[in-house]
Amino acid sequence: MQIFFDNNSGKHTAVFYSFILACALLLYLLAPVKASAHPHVFVDCSLTFEFNDKGLAGVRQKWWFDEMFATMILGDFDKNHDNKLTPDEASALEQGAFVNLKNFNYFTRILVDGKEQSPIEAVEFKPTVEDGTLVYDFFVPLNITDSDKHVVMVAIFDESFYTSVQMDPQNKLLGANGQFQTNLILKPVAEMAYFFDQIVPEAAVLTFQTK
CATH class of the missing domain: 1.20.5 (Single alpha-helices involved in coiled-coils or other helix-helix interfaces)
Incomplete structure (x- = not known):
């Protein structure tokens, strides 16, 4: 035709x-374009806000890695391939696959009453193998001890997009014991927007005050 x-x-x-x-x-x-890079590592992350008698001691993070990344790291550090980490293997893994994250604040961004907390410190690092996958457990001290009302926002994300982090919608409180009035939710936080303010990460937002 x-x-x-x-x-x-x-x-x-x-x-x-x-x-x-x-x-x-x-x-x-x-x-809006996120980035040309695509995630190569996938992490599920859960937070536990830990209180003591004085106030908010800090936040404990637990990361579960995807199977491919876990297999690669355990192949390097689980020397006898028994899916368990001896103290020596855990120490070697910490030095080889965790300490360097300090240069990126452990992918952790924290605002306390709107004020950026930096640098981020990570202590009590403990890697384990759970259900065949690699798990990181570590503690970020905050030491908020006064009786004022505070709003603490914690988000875990990698601005390079190499690592994709999925936040647990049900994060936890530990040790409040009725001494503190608390409210904990997960929501997008515009104050933490990155990549030309096009991406707004989800953050665990804890509001607390001594009763």
Whole structure:
């Protein structure tokens, strides 16, 4: 089948398709783009806010790694391949696959009453193998001991997009024991937006005060 049109009609058609192409290109350039990088490591993360008699001691993090990354790391550090980590193996893993995260604040961002907490310190690191996968457990001290009302926001994310972190919607409290009035939720926090403010991470938001 042939389609015939006069010269003016052809010009109008060409202009129309040029306009559509230009619009499509403009939408592509203006659309939010996360990054050219894709995640290579996937982590499920759970937080436990730990209290003592004086106040909020800090937040404990527990990371569960994806099977592929766990297999790679355990292949390097679980020397006898028994899916258990001896003290020597755990120490070697800490030095080889955890300490360097200090340079990235352990992918952890914390705001206390809107004030950035940096650098982030990580202590009590303990790697284990649970259900065949690698698990990191460590503690980030905060030591908030006054009786004022505080809002603590904790988000775990990798701005390079190399590591994808999924936050647990049901994070925990430990040791409050009725001494503190608390509220803990998971929600997007605009104050932590990154990548040209296009990405707003979810954060565990704890509001607490001595009763």
